[in-house]
Amino acid sequence: MSENLPSAMDHGLQSCHGCGLLSRPAPGAEEGRCPRCDEELVFRKPQSLERTMAYLIAAAVCYVPANLLPVLTTNTSGGSESDTIMQGVVLLWSPTGWPLSFIVLFASIMIPSAKIVALLYLVFTVKRGSIQNNAQRVRLYRMVEIVGRWSMVDVFVDTFTVSLIQLQPLMSVEPGPGLLFFAAVVVLTMMAVESFDPRLIWDSAAAKETKREVQHA
């Protein structure tokens, strides 16, 4: 299929993320309001790439302490022991518990890092003006959007482990400083996904086509 198909922006139309209505802004205006649901309208999310990058950098910075600092500290009469996320995965690994261990490994370590890499790839290809694999790139974006929430699972694991094991003085568990950084990674990557505008993937193809037409003429 030809890449140069009519986009709403080319026709000076804005579509509403709240209700889907297509409408025309006042002459010369870049921003407007949806007449049906009153949502603020723009052609493209403002500073989409810059904001996505900012969230990604912040998430990448938090990713390091999230994995190095302990998320749980277990206090027993024999002393206390602190576990990072990875140590938690290893502790869960047993002949019966390995599927859950794998889920935590996947959700807490692989998903956040894969999300950061995938969004970086999307931002860089859009910046470079790539016109290849547009359909695959937008599919990647949707996948990141759907899968991302599952990395919250470790936050909940730690929450309920802490709240249940309060058998002072025998044994108690408290949250570690890594938990805050880990939660920050999840929230920051979700915000990065929100601020990325997938329509930018298709804009560069349209821009290149127009350029070629101008050069031919």
Add this chain to the structure above:
Amino acid sequence: MARAVESNVEATALQRYLILERQHHHADCNRSLADGSLVACLDCDLLQRIPEVPPGASVRCPRCDKELWRHKPDSHNRTMALTLAALVLYLIANTVPMLGLHAAGREAFTTVVGGAHQLWLDGQQIVSVLVLFAAVISPALQIGFLLLIVIGCQRERPPAWVGFFLRHLHFTRTWSMIEVMLLGVLVALTKIADYATVILGTALFALFALVVLLAAIQSIFDPREVWQRVRWAEPDAEILPVENAEAKS
């Protein structure tokens, strides 16, 4: 109507203020198109028309394959029934104990809110608020918004506030993470089972049912059907339904 008031020389100060307000509001309001079936894909901005399709069928963007609309029959009644059921389950899930622990002759119970509370006491206030938001507040908003929407939709022309809640429903869905929490509970239980006997509370089963219900609501609720009936925030720009337009002319 605004113009009629404007031409009235005896317009009071209040009326003059109202005229200014309306004009100001109009200034940044977009104009609607005559053809209401024209849309743009939210993922690739491709201009296209949404055709009428049989119940159960979906309309996808030809360029990027995003689902633009799925025709869900009897959406209103089914959503109403399931949302009421979800409300009951939500109330149960957040009032009775979810998990218990039996160890060394002692028993301990916790609820969802109790989990967040213990984190707060242990100095993790920010994470505690996040857990509370994702597991308690967002699902409550999601169910509350849905309930208000279906109540408002009892009328032939739902009032504009229905649009307000429908517009913000997506946000509550993004942050409502009960299904993720249940997986987390499952993992925590496996861990704890090594040290103590775990007791499953009623709330846990209510939460399982709630996850299934919320997924079901997602697949039977048709927002487009509501948007086509709702009163607009800017009534002057409204595209009148076809039968009304004919009645006028």
